[in-house]
Amino acid sequence: MSIMDVRLAVEALDAQLGDPYSSANACSWEQLCRNDEAGERPHEAEAVLKEIGVAKAFVPHEFNGLLLQLDRLGHLLRAVFRRDPALGLGFGVTSLMAAATIWTAGTAEQKERAAELLISGGQIAVAFHELAHGNDFGANEVTAWPSESGFAFAGNKSLINNADRAELIVVHARTSKNPVNHSLFLLDRTKTAFPAGDYWRTVGVRGCRLSNISLEGVTLPDSALIGALDGGNSVALRAFQVTRACLPSMAVGAVDTALRTTAEFAVGRRLYGLSVAEMPYVRQSLVGVFADLVAADIFSSTAARLLHIEPNQGSLYSAAVKFLVPEVLREDINILADILGARFYLRNGKHAIFQKIMRDFPALVIGHAAQDVCEATLRAQLPVAVRMDDKPNEALQRAIFDWNIPLGKFDWATLQMGASGKSALFAALHSGIENRTSVDKELGAIFDELLDLSIWLRSTVVQMSPRERGLNGSALASAATKVYARLLAASACINRSNVCRSAGQDSGSNLIASDAWLKIALCGILGYRRFLHTDLVEQLNAVCYEEVYEELLSRLSLNSTFDSLASNMLPIYNVFSNKIKI
C-alpha cells in the first residue's frame, strides 16, 4: 500500500465522519463541544465510529482486522483526533493499549476474543494504575495468588478509562514479592461480573469515564493469564512501545485542528487595517507550528516504521517520541492560544473546539508513561543509544524513510524490553546530511550545529559515569537525553526530506522536500525559533517563512490536513467509503 493509498483511506474515513463544520453532524466540532459541555460521552459520534468499524485498525490482519503497519495506524486514527482527542481516547486508545499486551503475549483464544470485541465496537480497559504508585507500576499492590479455581485477587485500581463499560479488562497484579514480578490477566466481564466505582471528574477529556475498580474477592481461571506468570511487566514494557510511538502520531490530529481554528481566525480578523495573519509575529508563529506538526508526524511515523525494522532499538525510539513530540505539540498549542487572544478562553462560539483541545491534550500526555519516565528510559540506555555503524546500510535506510516501501505485517514477538545493537536512525543523521545536495549557507550552518551536537553527545556519553544515568541522574545526563531525542527527530526529518526530494510528486511531499520547511523545522528541533534571535533566525524569516506560509494558506482554503499526507478533510466524493484499508 503506497502513501497515496493511505491518503485515500484517510479521506474515505473523513468522508464517513462527515463535515466537521456542520453542527448537525455527530462528528462535528460543535456537536463534540456540546457533548463536552454536558460532560457526557459522545454517544452519537461513537456510534458513527462503530458503524465505520474504526476499531478494526487496532486488530491485526490475521484476526480479521486491518492492522498491518504501525505508521499507518497513526495516520488513520489522526482523523479521529482531528475531530476530538477525547473521542480518540474514550473510544480507542486505552483499548489499543490493552490489546497491545494481548497481541504481544496472549493465547490464540485471548486474541480471538479481543479481536471480536473490538471489531464489534466494544472496549477493552487497561487497569494498571493505582493511586499510591502512579508511573511506578513495579510497586503496584493489587495482588493475585493461586486458588482452587485459578487466581484470587485483592486490591483496587484507580482512574481506569472505560472501566464502567469495557467487556474485557487487562489487569496488572503482583504475583510475587520480586519487584519485577507482576502478571497480566484478562478479565471477562461476561463471566466475572463486578461494578465500577464512581466517576472521577476531570478538567479535560470530559467525555471519557474514569473510575476505580475493586478486585476484592474476584477470582479468575488460569486461562485468564496473559503471557507467562510473573512476566507482566516485561509484556507491558514491550507492548507499550507500540502505543508510545503511535499515540503521539495520533495526537498530531488534535494540533491540526488547533492550528486550523487559529489560522482561520488570524486570516479573517482585521485589526489596524490589516489581517492578524499579516502581522509578522503571528505569521511566523503559525508557520512554526505548521512546521513542527509536520516534523512530529515524520518523527513518530519513522519510529513506528523502525519498530518493524529495528525492533531491538524500539525501547529507545518509542521513548524518544513520547518524550519529545507531546512536549513540542503542547508548546505549540500555547503559542496558538496567544494568537487566538480572548477566543482561546471561550467555551462557545466558532472557536470553542480550541479550548477543548487545550484542556484535552495534556491528558494524552499524562495518561501513558510520563515524559520523565521516558527520559529515564533513554538516560539509562544512552551508551546503547549512541552506538552506530560508520557506514549505514543503504537498503535499510530506504526502508525506514521511503514510506512507499511496504513493511508487511508487524511481528509483536520481536519487541524486547531494553535496547541492543546499533542505531540506524542515529547513524542516519550523518548520512542524511552527507546525501543532501545543493546545501546553501543557512542549511549548512544548521547541519554543522547538528553534527557538533552529535559529536558532543557521543563524547559526553563515553565520559559519563554510570551513576549519572540512574534514577537520580545528573543534569548533564538529562541534557544529553534531550539532545539525543532531538537529533533523532532531526535525522528523521532530513532523511524523509531527502526521499521526498528525489520522488516529489504531491503537495505533502513537495513541502517536506523544500529547504524552507526543513530549515524551519530543524530550527524548531534545535530550540532556536523560540529562544534565540540569531542572524540565522532573522535570515530564515525573510527567506523561508513566506514559502511555507503560502502552503499553509493553500491547505486552509482546500481543507487539507496540515500533516505530511495533506489529505482532504472535506472530500466531496464518497467512492472509497467502503474501502478503508491500512
Add this chain to the structure above:
Amino acid sequence: MTEEIISQWIVDTIASYLDVSSSEIDPLQPLANYGIDSVHALSLCGDIEEKFGFYVDPTLAWDYPTPNAIASFIAGRSLSS
C-alpha cells in the same frame, strides 16, 4: 572468562552505579538489597551487551538475583554462543 572474573566485573559495575567501593558489594547477596532499581537494571543490560556481546533482558537482575548467579548465567550463555 571465568565465572569468578565475570562476577567481579558485575560487582565493580554495580558499585559504579551506586558510587560505592566494590568491597561493599557481596557477590552472594541479592542486588535488590543494595537498592538496584529498574533503571539500573536497564543500564546493566547495556553494559553486559557492550562487554559480552549479547542482549539480556533487564529482568536478569531479578531472575538471577546475586552477582554470582548472574555470572554463572553469563558464563553459560557465552559458552553456548
